[in-house]
Amino acid sequence: MSTLYFYDGHFYEGDPAAVPLEDRGHEFGDGVYEVVRVYGGRPFLLDWHLERFERSCSAIALHNPLPRADWIRLIHEAVLRSHESEAQVYWQLTRGAAPRVHWFPQTDSKITLIVRPQTAAASTGGATLLAYPDERWANVFVKTINLLPNVLAKESAHRAGADEALLVRGGVITEGAGSNAWFVSEGKLYTHPADRHILPGVTRRLVLQLAQSLGIPTEERAVTLSQLKNVEEVFMTGTTTEILPVQKIIAESSLLNQLSTPQEAPPESLLYECVHPVELWAQTGEAPVTERLRAAFAEAVAHCRNHAPMSP
Numbered sequence: 029m030s031t032l033y034f035y036d037g038h039f040y041e042g043d044p045a046a047v048p049l050e051d052r053g054h055e056f057g058d059g060v061y062e063v064v065r066v067y068g069g070r071p072f073l074l075d076w077h078l079e080r081f082e083r084s085c086s087a088i089a090l091h092n093p094l095p096r097a098d099w100i101r102l103i104h105e106a107v108l109r110s111h112e113s114e115a116q117v118y119w120q121l122t123r124g125a126a127p128r129v130h131w132f133p134q135t136d137s138k139i140t141l142i143v144r145p146q147t148a149a150a151s152t153g154g155a156t157l158l159a160y161p162d163e164r165w166a167n168v169f170v171k172t173i174n175l176l177p178n179v180l181a182k183e184s185a186h187r188a189g190a191d192e193a194l195l196v197r198g199g200v201i202t203e204g205a206g207s208n209a210w211f212v213s214e215g216k217l218y219t220h221p222a223d224r225h226i227l228p229g230v231t232r233r234l235v236l237q238l239a240q241s242l243g244i245p246t247e248e249r250a251v252t253l254s255q256l257k258n259v260e261e262v263f264m265t266g267t268t269t270e271i272l273p274v275q276k277i278i279a280e281s282s283l284l285n286q287l288s289t290p291q292e293a294p295p296e297s298l299l300y301e302c303v304h305p306v307e308l309w310a311q312t313g314e315a316p317v318t319e320r321l322r323a324a325f326a327e328a329v330a331h332c333r334n335h336a337p338m339s340p
C-alpha cells in the first residue's frame with residue numbers, strides 16, 4: 029500500500045477528491061492540523077500531538093468532534109490499514125462546508141487524514157538555512173492550515189539552495205518554517221520560549237526533556253541574528269526532521285541591515301558556519317551537544333519501535 033486517505037468517516041486507497049468546494053478549509057484556511065511520525069507501526073508521542081491539537085481547536089473555537097480516545101483509535105486503525113510501519117500521519121480538521129461567509133455558519137467540522145510512507149530523516153553532513161523575515165501572524169502557536177508565509181519562506185530557501193528557512197522577527201530568530209531552532213553557545217543550549225511567536229514543537233518538548241536528563245544546561249531564550257557569531261552549534265527539530273544539524277546559515281539580503289551595526293554585517297550573506305564536530309569535540313573535551321541529543325533521540329525512537337503495534 030502507498031498512501032491511505034480518510035475523509036468524512038471513510039477510508040480510501042486513492043485520493044477520493046471528495047472535499048466540497050465550499051469547505052472552509054479550502055476557502056479560508058479555516059482549520060488546524062497535526063503530523064505524527066510512525067516508527068515500527070507505532071505513532072510516536074501521539075498524546076503530545078493530540079494535546080496540542082486540542083489546544084489549536086480551542087484557540088480558533090473549532091468544534092473537535094472526537095474525544096481523545098477516539099482519535100487514538102482512528103489513527104491506529106489508519107496505520108494498520110495502510111500496512112506502513114514507517115509512515116507519517118497527517119490529519120486536519122476544518123470548520124466544514126457552508127456558503128461562503130466570514131463568520132462561523134452552522135457546519136459540522138470535517139476530518140481529513142492521510143497516512144504516507146516516510147523514509148528515515150536524511151543524515152546530512154549538515155543543513156543550510158536561509159535567514160528570512162518572519163511574516164506570519166501573531167498566533168503561530170496555533171497549528172493552523174494557513175501556511176502561506178511558511179510556504180513562501182520555504183520556497184525562497186529552496187531557490188537559494190538551502191534546506192530550511194530560519195525565520196527572523198525584528199532581529200530575533202523565532203524558528204524554522206517547519207521546525208524549531210536550537211543554538212549552543214559556551215556549552216549552553218538555547219531555544220525560543222514557547223510563546224505565541226513559535227509553534228511549540230512536540231519534538232522540542234522531547235528535546236527539552238532529553239537535555240535535562242543529559243544534564244545539558246538549557247535556557248528558553250531567543251537568540252538574535254547578531255548573536256549568531258557567538259554560537260558553536262545550531263540544529264533544527266521537527267516530527268519528520270527529527271534532529272537536524274546545521275552547517276551554515278546564509279541571509280536573505282533584507283535581513284542583513286537588521287544587524288545592529290553595519291560592521292556586524294558580513295560582506296557576503298554567510299552568517300554562521302559550524303565548526304567540524306571532531307574539532308569541537310577536541311576543543312571542549314566532550315561530544316557536541318547536537319550529537320549527544322541525537323543519540324538520546326535515537327534511543328527514544330528505538331523504545332517506540334520496541335513496543336508491539338497496538339490494535340485499534
Ligand SMILES: Cc1ncc(COP(=O)(O)O)c(C=O)c1O
Binds near residue numbers: 206
Ligand atoms: C512552524 C513549525 N515550527 C515547529 C515545528 C516542529 O513541530 P513538531 O516537532 O511538533 O513537528 C513545525 C512542524 O511542523 C512547524 O511547522
